[in-house]
Amino acid sequence: MSARHIQITRDAADLAWTAASEFIRIGREAIAERGTFHVALSGGGTPIPMYALLALPEWRTRLAWDKVHIYWGDERCVPPDASSSNYGTAKNALLERLDLPAANIHRIHGELPPEEGAEHYVRVVGGVIFDLILLGMGDDGHTASLFPGSPLLFEAARLVAPVYVEHLNSWRVTLTPPAINAGKVVMFLVSGVGKAERLYEVLYGEDAPERLPAQLIKAGRVIWLVDQEAAGKLPIESPP
Ligand code: 6PG
Numbered sequence: 001m002s003a004r005h006i007q008i009t010r011d012a013a014d015l016a017w018t019a020a021s022e023f024i025r026i027g028r029e030a031i032a033e034r035g036t037f038h039v040a041l042s043g044g045g046t047p048i049p050m051y052a053l054l055a056l057p058e059w060r061t062r063l064a065w066d067k068v069h070i071y072w073g074d075e076r077c078v079p080p081d082a083s084s085s086n087y088g089t090a091k092n093a094l095l096e097r098l099d100l101p102a103a104n105i106h107r108i109h110g111e112l113p114p115e116e117g118a119e120h121y122v123r124v125v126g127g128v129i130f131d132l133i134l135l136g137m138g139d140d141g142h143t144a145s146l147f148p149g150s151p152l153l154f155e156a157a158r159l160v161a162p163v164y165v166e167h168l169n170s171w172r173v174t175l176t177p178p179a180i181n182a183g184k185v186v187m188f189l190v191s192g193v194g195k196a197e198r199l200y201e202v203l204y205g206e207d208a209p210e211r212l213p214a215q216l217i218k219a220g221r222v223i224w225l226v227d228q229e230a231a232g233k234l235p236i237e238s239p240p
Helices: 012-034 048-054 086-093 114-125 177-181 193-204
Strands: 003-009 037-041 068-072 074-076 132-135 160-165 170-175 185-190 221-227
Touching (some): 003 012, 012 132, 048 086, 074 086, 193 221
Parallel strands (some): 132 185, 185 221
16 A cells, blocks of 8 residues: 655745655664665656755764665666766765765666666666655656556556657666655655646646556655645645
8 A cells, every 4th residue: 555645845945855854764763674775766847956965064964874775766768977867967976975885876778779778777776665766747647667558557567667758869777666656755845836737636636547557656655755846736735
């Protein structure tokens, strides 16, 4: 049974602060209980301010990074130093500022042919229970690299798969819904007025996962951290 929790923040800065606090809280809890914190980062731009906060001394000193294992929910099939690499984005904003053993960073090898990258990554994540999976949501309702109409939306067997994204003319490697839904906590970060209409549809509209892939995410606990702009159409009170 998936539990859903929606939290509205004043603005994008408050979203980053709240997300960073949750990241630390969930991480400390996982390390206290199991000795490690397995977390999958998301791509896109929304999490970058949160990564930048976590990189600050007053934040990064609150987690035992040697016990943290970093993964990704998806990756573009580009080299790790490409500007569009989700790994590269997190490395520049956060990872290179942490005392994190290289062996704890489990990137998707976007430089490989997509099928090979997926085959490598499925061996990396096999047997891992994610304590936290960060996800974003596109203004078309996609999440990770699960786009509307994708052949992966109803994938039941594979945990990782390559996918060609027609409208972006690019290959990606992504966790599939079963892999994401096996996670303990999923935390969506959604910001900006451009997401408001779709966010309403995903959370309160008809059940239409083919068109709104974010509806497929039903992990143990799903936290929606959304700023006031993105929450503009939701039938719930925004913070004062
Ligand atoms: C990616 C992400 C993707 C992203 C959404 C939202 O690789 O781009 O996995 O799912 O989270 O597109 O992106 P923004 O945060 O930039 O709006």
